[in-house]
Amino acid sequence: MPQPRAEHWLFGISAGALLYLVVPPMLALLRASVVVGERPGREGTLSLSAYGDILSSPDLSELIGTTLAFAIGSTVVGLILGGTLAWCVERTNAPLKQLAYPGIFVSFAVPGILRAIGWVFLLGPRTGTVNELYRAITGTDGTIVDAFSLPAMVLVEGIFWIPLVFLMMAASFRSMDPSLEEAASMSGASTWDTVRRVTSALALPSILAVVMLTFIRSVQAFEVPLLLGVPGKTYTLTTEVFLSANAGILPEYAFASAYGVLLVGFLALCIALYRRATRRASSFATITGKGFRPRALDLGRGRFVATALIVAIVSLQFLPIVAIVFVSFLPSFGIAGPFWEQVTLANYDRVLGNQSLILSVQNSFAVGIVTATAVMTLAAIVAWVIIRSRLRATAALDQLASLPLVLPGVVLGVAILVLYLRSPIPVYGTIWILVIAYVTTYLPYGLRYAHPGILRIDPELEESAQLSGARWSEVFRKVVVPLALPALFAGWIFIFLISIRELSVAALLYTPRSPVIATAMLDLWRNGSVNQATAFGTMIAMVSITFAVITYRVSRRFGLQA
Amino acid sequence: MPTLRLLSVLAVTIAIACGPAAAPATPSGQAKQMTVAELAAYQGADRQRILEEGAKKEGKVVWYTSLAGDIVDRHAKAFQQKYPFIKVEVFRGAENELLTKATQEIQAGQPSFDVIESQIAAISLLFDAKAMAPYFTPAAAKISDDFKTKDSGNLIRSATDRISLIAFGYNTNLIPESAVPKKLEDLLNPALAGKLHVAGTTTGQRWLGMVLNTMGAEKGKQFLAQLATQQKVKVQQVSGSALLDLIAKGEVPASFTIFKDHVDLAAQQKGAPVKWVPIEQVVGNTGQTGLALGAKNPNAALLYIDWLLGEDGVKVFHDNQYTVASDKYEFKIWVPERGKTTAEIDSDAKLWGDLFKSTFR
Numbered sequence: 070m071p072q073p074r075a076e077h078w079l080f081g082i083s084a085g086a087l088l089y090l091v092v093p094p095m096l097a098l099l100r101a102s103v104v105v106g107e108r109p110g111r112e113g114t115l116s117l118s119a120y121g122d123i124l125s126s127p128d129l130s131e132l133i134g135t136t137l138a139f140a141i142g143s144t145v146v147g148l149i150l151g152g153t154l155a156w157c158v159e160r161t162n163a164p165l166k167q168l169a170y171p172g173i174f175v176s177f178a179v180p181g182i183l184r185a186i187g188w189v190f191l192l193g194p195r196t197g198t199v200n201e202l203y204r205a206i207t208g209t210d211g212t213i214v215d216a217f218s219l220p221a222m223v224l225v226e227g228i229f230w231i232p233l234v235f236l237m238m239a240a241s242f243r244s245m246d247p248s249l250e251e252a253a254s255m256s257g258a259s260t261w262d263t264v265r266r267v268t269s270a271l272a273l274p275s276i277l278a279v280v281m282l283t284f285i286r287s288v289q290a291f292e293v294p295l296l297l298g299v300p301g302k303t304y305t306l307t308t309e310v311f312l313s314a315n316a317g318i319l320p321e322y323a324f325a326s327a328y329g330v331l332l333v334g335f336l337a338l339c340i341a342l343y344r345r346a347t348r349r350a351s352s353f354a355t356i357t358g359k360g361f362r363p364r365a366l367d368l369g370r371g372r373f374v375a376t377a378l379i380v381a382i383v384s385l386q387f388l389p390i391v392a393i394v395f396v397s398f399l400p401s402f403g404i405a406g407p408f409w410e411q412v413t414l415a416n417y418d419r420v421l422g423n424q425s426l427i428l429s430v431q432n433s434f435a436v437g438i439v440t441a442t443a444v445m446t447l448a449a450i451v452a453w454v455i456i457r458s459r460l461r462a463t464a465a466l467d468q469l470a471s472l473p474l475v476l477p478g479v480v481l482g483v484a485i486l487v488l489y490l491r492s493p494i495p496v497y498g499t500i501w502i503l504v505i506a507y508v509t510t511y512l513p514y515g516l517r518y519a520h521p522g523i524l525r526i527d528p529e530l531e532e533s534a535q536l537s538g539a540r541w542s543e544v545f546r547k548v549v550v551p552l553a554l555p556a557l558f559a560g561w562i563f564i565f566l567i568s569i570r571e572l573s574v575a576a577l578l579y580t581p582r583s584p585v586i587a588t589a590m591l592d593l594w595r596n597g598s599v600n601q602a603t604a605f606g607t608m609i610a611m612v613s614i615t616f617a618v619i620t621y622r623v624s625r626r627f628g629l630q631a
Numbered sequence: 632m633p634t635l636r637l638l639s640v641l642a643v644t645i646a647i648a649c650g651p652a653a654a655p656a657t658p659s660g661q662a663k664q665m666t667v668a669e670l671a672a673y674q675g676a677d678r679q680r681i682l683e684e685g686a687k688k689e690g691k692v693v694w695y696t697s698l699a700g701d702i703v704d705r706h707a708k709a710f711q712q713k714y715p716f717i718k719v720e721v722f723r724g725a726e727n728e729l730l731t732k733a734t735q736e737i738q739a740g741q742p743s744f745d746v747i748e749s750q751i752a753a754i755s756l757l758f759d760a761k762a763m764a765p766y767f768t769p770a771a772a773k774i775s776d777d778f779k780t781k782d783s784g785n786l787i788r789s790a791t792d793r794i795s796l797i798a799f800g801y802n803t804n805l806i807p808e809s810a811v812p813k814k815l816e817d818l819l820n821p822a823l824a825g826k827l828h829v830a831g832t833t834t835g836q837r838w839l840g841m842v843l844n845t846m847g848a849e850k851g852k853q854f855l856a857q858l859a860t861q862q863k864v865k866v867q868q869v870s871g872s873a874l875l876d877l878i879a880k881g882e883v884p885a886s887f888t889i890f891k892d893h894v895d896l897a898a899q900q901k902g903a904p905v906k907w908v909p910i911e912q913v914v915g916n917t918g919q920t921g922l923a924l925g926a927k928n929p930n931a932a933l934l935y936i937d938w939l940l941g942e943d944g945v946k947v948f949h950d951n952q953y954t955v956a957s958d959k960y961e962f963k964i965w966v967p968e969r970g971k972t973t974a975e976i977d978s979d980a981k982l983w984g985d986l987f988k989s990t991f992r
Contacts, residue, residue: 108973109734109760186873193882217865295868299831302992312831312988319727319756401901402879419701483731490739498743576728581693581720592699592723599876 075541076458080466083451087469090509095472097484102326108319119323123331126309136305139222139294140287146227147283148276151234154382156264158235159242162365163375170621172383173232174614177566179390179606180590181229185296186599187389188225190396192216198392217301226293228385230283233563237518240559241275242268244525244552246355250366260366271355274347274521281339282517285474288332325477332475340471344464347524354527356552390606397604416604426589430612432500433569433586440507441565445557447508448515452523453549457531467516474513478573481506486577500583506574511564518563522556523549562617569613667929671766671922672786683714685930691718692931695733696748697726698793698918702951709947710938717931726753733923737762742925745932748939751780751968752976754789754921759973763788764924766933770940777969778917778956789919791956792939793948796964797834797914800889802878803904812910815845815854818887824862826884829991830874831866834888834916836983837967839990841914843983844965855990866991879903890916892952899952912965917956 102120107113126132154173158166176184191198194212203213215221249271253263269276291307298308310324347353368375396402398412420426451470455463473481485506489497496502526549534544550557575587586609593602665673673681686692696703707719722744724732730753736742737760747754747763757763765782771790778791799812810822818827829835843851858864867874867883875893877883887910894907920939926932938944945955968976 109730109737109756109762111759186869186876189877189882190880193877193880195884196881295831299868300828300865304992319730401897401903402876483735486732486735487739490735490741497741576724577732579722581722588723592703599873 079454080460083454091469091472093488094481094484098326098329098480101322101480102330105323119327123327132306139305140284142223143226143287144280144283147230147234150382151231152238155235155238155242157375157379159239160366161368161375163372165376169379171614171618173235174617175610176386180570181292184389185292187392189216190392192221217297219303222293222297226287234279236559236563237275237279240556241272243555244356245271274353274524277343277346278517278521322480326480329475329477336475340468353524355525357527393603394607397600416600420601420605429584429586429589432583436500436503437565437568439504440568441561443508444511444515444564445561448519452519456523470516471513473509482574482577498580502578506578507568515560518556518560522553526552667924667926668764670929671764674767682930682934686934687716689928689931691720692928692935693720693745695722695729695744697729705947726750742923744923745926745928746935748918748920751919754919755973762924764922766922768937770937774956789921790940791917792920793918793953793955795916796891797888798909799887800894800907801885802881803906805884827862828865828867828883828886830888831868836987837914838888839987840967840983841912841965845912859990879905895952909962912963915964915966917966
C-alpha cells in the first residue's frame with residue numbers, strides 16, 4: 070500500500086482536475102435543462118417543462134420499452150461480437166488473426182452517420198443489396214430484412230460498438246494468466262466451460278465496463294434511431310426528444326439536457342453496481358509476481374472456425390463502408406451501365422482540391438494525440454486512486470469522472486463555448502479549446518479502460534517495489550504503467566481515433582484559422598455529397614489506420630506480448 | 632443629428648483623402664474614426680476608395696456562413712483574386728450553430744465575425760439582440776424588395792444572396808411521367824401511394840407551412856391528414872442531399888421536399904435518374920447577408936458584402952447551380968419568413984413543427 074501522503078495528494082490532484090473539467094459542463098447541463106425560450110439578447114424563463122414534456126410523452130411506457138429493447142439489444146450484440154473477436158484474436162491460434170486490428174481501426178474514421186447510410190444501402194427493403202440478393206436467389210419478390218425496423222436498428226447500433234468492446238476485451242484477455250485456464254482444462258473442463266467459468270469470470274471488470282458504456286450511450290444514441298427508426302415509425306426516447314427539440318426557430322437544448330439529467334441517476338446506479346462487482350480487487354489480479362506469458366489456445370481444426378468468425382465480424386465493420394466507398398468511385402447513385410464504364414476519381418479529386426485539408430489533418434492529429442495522452446494519464450491516476458486508496462471519497466471520484474457520459478455533445482459544446490469566452494485562460498479561438506472539450510467527453514471511456522487494467526495488477530508487485538525503497542512516482546512509472554500498458558494503450562488508440570471523427574463537439578468550437586477533419590467532414594455531409602464524404606472518410610481512414618498500426622506495433626514492444 | 636454624422640463623415644473623408652500624414656493636422660489632432668454604423672451607412676462617391684484603403688489596414692474579413700461545400704471556398708478564392716490584400720476567414724456551420732456561436736460571442740463582448748450569411752430568421756434574431764448594423768450596398772438596387780429586409784432610407788438590414796427551391800423530386804425509373812404531380816392535389820394520386828417520403832428536418836416543417844398558406848389553414852390540414860394516411864408518407868431524417876441520394880439509388884421513389892440545386896447537380900453533371908418539378912407554391916429557403924455591428928474589419932466586410940450580393944457573387948452562385956434573388960421563374964416561390972417579425976417566425980416554426988409531428992407520426 071502507498072504511503073498515506075502519496076495517497077492524499079494524488080486524490081487531491083485527481084479531484085481537482087475532475088472538478089475543473091466536469092463540474093462546469095454539468096452545471097451548464099442542469100441550467101440548460103430548466104431554462105427555456107432563450108434567445109439572443111433575451112433571457113429565457115425558468116421552467117421544468119422539458120422534464121414534464123419528456124415524462125408526459127404520449128405512449129411513454131411504449132417509448133421506454135422500445136428504448137430499453139434497443140439499448141439492451143445493442144449492448145448484447147456488441148458484447149457478443151466484440152468479445153468473440155477479442156477472444157479469437159488474443160487467445161487462440163486462429164490463422165489471419167492479425168487482420169483484426171487494422172480491420173477494426175478502419176471503422177473508426179468513418180462517422181456513424183455515414184455508416185448508418187451505408188446500412189440503408191445494404192438492408193433497404195427496395196434496393197438494399199441483401200434483399201436484392203435474396204430476391205435473386207429465391208426468385209420471390211419479398212424482403213428478408215428491413216433496414217427500417219427495430220431488429221436492424223439493434224444490429225447496426227450493436228455493430229457500432231464492436232471496436233470499443235474489442236479493444237477493451239482484447240487488453241483484458243492479453244493480460245490473463247493462462248495457468249488458471251490450464252488448471253480448469255486439467256480438471257476436465259471443456260473449452261467452452263473454461264471460457265465461460267474462468268476466462269469470462271476474470272474478464273468481468275472489462276465486461277461490466279463495456280456494458281455500462283455501451284448501454285448508457287445506446288440509450289442516448291440518436292443517429293441510428295433517427296435514420297433507421299423514424300422511417301419505420303419505431304420511436305425511442307431520443308427521437309422523441311430530438312423531434313420536440315427541433316420544432317421551432319432555434320433548437321431547444323432543454324429537452325436534450327433534461328434527458329441527460331434524467332440519465333444521471335441511472336448512471337450512478339450502473340457505477341454502484343460496477344463498484345460492488347469489482348470490490349474484491351484481488352479476485353481479478355491476474356498479473357502477479359509469478360511470471361507468465363499468455364498462451365494462445367490450440368483450437369485444432371476449430372481454428373478455421375475462429376478465422377471465419379474473425380473475418381465475419383470484421384466484415385460487419387467493412388460492409389456498410391464498402392457499400393458507400395463503392396459509390397465514392399461513381400459520379401452518383403442509380404446510374405445505369407456497368408461499374409467499370411462509370412468509374413471516376415472525381416470525388417477524390419474534389420476532396421483533395423480542398424486547400425485546408427492538410428492543415429485539418431495536422432490539427433486533428435495534434436488534438437487527437439494530446440487528448441488521448443491527457444485522458445489516459447488522468448484516467449490511470451484516477452483509477453489507481455480508486456482501486457488502491459482506502460479513502461471513502463473514491464466512490465465520488467468514480468462518479469465524477471463518469472458523469473460526462475450523460476452529456477450530449479452539443480450541450481458540452483455550448484457549455485465550453487460559454488465558459489471560455491469569459492475565462493481569462495486564452496484558449497478561445499485556438500485548437501486547445503477542442504482538447505479541453507474532448508478530454509471531458511472521453512474521460513469516462515478512459516477510466517473504463519484504465520480501471521480493469523490496473524485492477525489486474527496484484528498489489529504485491531507495488532508493495533515489493535516500495536519495500537525495495539522505490540518512491541511512489543517510481544512505483545507508478547516503473548511498475549503500474551508498464552503492467553497496465555495494454556489497457557492504457559487500448560484506451561489511447563480508442564480515444565485518438567474517435568476524437569478525430571467526433572462531429573457534434575467540434576461543430577461549435579473549431580475556429581476559422583484551425584480547421585479539423587471533423588468540420589471538413591460535416592461540411593461535406595451537409596453539402597450533401599455522400600460520395601464525397603465517403604471519399605474523404607476513406608482517405609482519412611487510411612491515414613489513421615497507418616498511424617494506429619505503427620503506434621500499436623511500437624507499443625507492443627513495451628507492453629505485454631501475446 | 633444627420634448633420635453631425637455628415638460632418639464627421641466629411642471630416643474622415645478629408646482626413647483619409649489627405650493621407651495619413653495630414654491626419655494630425657486636423658484641429659482635434661486626430662481624425663475621428665467612423666463607427667461601424669456610420670461606415671455602413673456611408674454612400675459618398677468615394678465609398679469604394681475609403682473601403683479599400685480601410686480594408687488594406689484590416690487585411691482580413693471574418694465570414695460566418697451556413698453555406699456548405701465547395702461554394703464557400705470558391706467565394707473566398709474569387710474575392711481574394713479581386714482584393715488580394717483581404718484574407719477571407721470562414722466559419723461554417725448549420726444555422727443554429729452560427730446563431731449559438733454568434734450569440735454567445737456577443738453576450739461575452741467578444742464578437743469575432745464581420746459578415747454573417749444565414750437564413751432570415753437568424754439575422755432577424757441577431758438584429759433583435761442589437762448585434763447587427765443596417766448597411767448600404769450598391770448591389771441592393773438590383774434585388775427586389777421581396778428579397779431584402781429594409782431599414783430606414785435606402786439602408787437594408789439584410790439581402791438575399793441565394794435561394795434554394797424545394798419541391799417534388801423523383802426517380803425517373805420508378806415514377807411514370809403520368810403520375811408526376813403538377814399541383815398539390817395530385818400528390819393524392821393512388822399511383823403514388825406508398826412511394827412518397829418527406830424530410831423530417833425543418834425543410835419538411837416549412838413545406839407544411841406552405842400547404843397551409845396555399846390552401847388555407849382548414850383545407851390545408853385536411854389535405855395533410857389525407858396525404859399522410861392515404862399515401863402512407865414516410866419520414867426520412869437524413870440531410871436533404873442524402874435524401875436525394877436515396878432517391879437516385881431507388882430506395883426512396885419520390886419526395887416533395889427536394890432541393891432543386893441538388894437535383895440539377897446530380898442529373899446534369901452526374902447523370903443520375905432524378906428529376907425535379909415545381910409544385911406551387913415552391914418553398915424558398917433564402918440565405919441572407921448581414922453586417923455585424925461589432926465588426927472588427929468593417930471596411931473589408933462591406934467590400935465582401937458588395938461582392939457577395941453583386942455581379943461577381945451572383946456568377947459564383949450560378950456556376951454552382953444556386954438560384955439568386957434576381958433570377959426569374961414561371962412558378963410562384965413562397966419564402967416562409969418574408970415580411971414577418973421574429974416572434975411571428977418563431978410561433979410559425981413551432982406550429983408547423985407540432986403539426987408535422989401529429990401528421991406524419
